Amino acid sequence: MAEASAESSGARDPAGAGAGGAVAPVNADAGGDESPYVLHSRIDIAAVLRDLVRSRGLASVHFGGGQDTLLTPLLRVDPVAGEIVFDCSGAERLNQALMRASKLLFVSSHDKVKIRFTTGSARVVQHEERAAFAVRMPESMLRLQRREFYRVLAPVARPVRCVIPVDRSNGVRNIETRLHDISQGGVAVAAQPQDLPAEIGALYDNCRIVLPDAGNVVVSLRTANMLAMTLLNGKQMVRVGCQFVRPSMSALALIQRYMMRLERDKRSRD
Incomplete structure (x- = not known):
């Protein structure tokens, strides 16, 4: 079972990259193999494209060195043939220019997640019975998630543990909490009130998130908010929102893969 640590300095902010109005050149690197926001799995890429088709989302197709743009819906994705079909323009000049382009940059969004990929x-x-364009499915796809919007609830049927070392007068005690939700920016955990000090801004190093069938993620957590809760059985709990502090790229990549798997499981049940 893999274990990812939080020793490297600084993770990229998914809300910052690609969120502005400027469009990267067609030949721009989509983030590199080290980025935790780059998908390489054909299954994951096809799932994202199907969501775009299902939601009738529009994509901006940039070509000609970024000088030309076609705003178009994705019409169909065929993972078996490895193709994406999208609509033509009403302007023949734009269609002809697109046909001459050797590389296309697609930019779209779904559920407040920015999506970007390049094709041939x-x-x-x-x-x-209408003319359309087809391109080969991309080998990679960049998904830029705004931390304040995008989070995944932890499955209730298969609880996820987050072990937090807490300093006590008699030494360090490992407090086992239950994960409520997870994102690329942090987690929310449920704990008993007496286990975690009610202190906003407290820093906990070497916290261990045990992701089922994925591995252990070791991160530093800083408490950002706390909410007292009363369960149906009358038990008092506290939900603690925590931010990741300088998470490593390997830790973020493991979290990203786990979140993608939860999304796939949810889609298969819908």
Whole structure:
């Protein structure tokens, strides 16, 4: 079972990259293999593309060195053939320019998650008796998630443990909490009030999040907010929102893969 640590200095802020109005050049690197926000799995990429098709989301297709842009819906994704089909423009000049382009940059969003990927040249196909464009599915895809919006609830049927070392007068005590939700920016955990000090801004190093079938993530956590709760059985609990402090890229990558798996499981049940 893999274990990712939090020794490296600083994670990228997913809310910052790609959130502005400027569009990166078509030949820009989509983040590199080290980025935890880059998908490489064909299954994951196809799932994101299907969501775009299902939601009738629009994509901006940039080409010609970033000089030309086509705003178009994605019409179909075919993982078996490895193709994406999208609509043509009503302007023939733009269609001809797109056909001459050797590389296309797609930028879209779904559920407040920015999506970006590049493909090779397009060819003309027929879709529902109309002309459309088809491109090969990308080998990688960049998903930029705004931390304040994007979080995944931990499964109730299969609880996730987060072990937090707390300094006591008689030494360090490992407090076992239950994960409520997780994002690229931090976690919320449920604990008994007497276990964690009611102190906003407290820093806890070497916290261990045990992700089922994924591995252990070791991070530093800083408390950001606390909420007292009373369960149906009358038991008092506290939900503590925590931010990651200088998480390593390997830790974020492991968290990203776990979140993607939870999303796939949820889609399969819907």
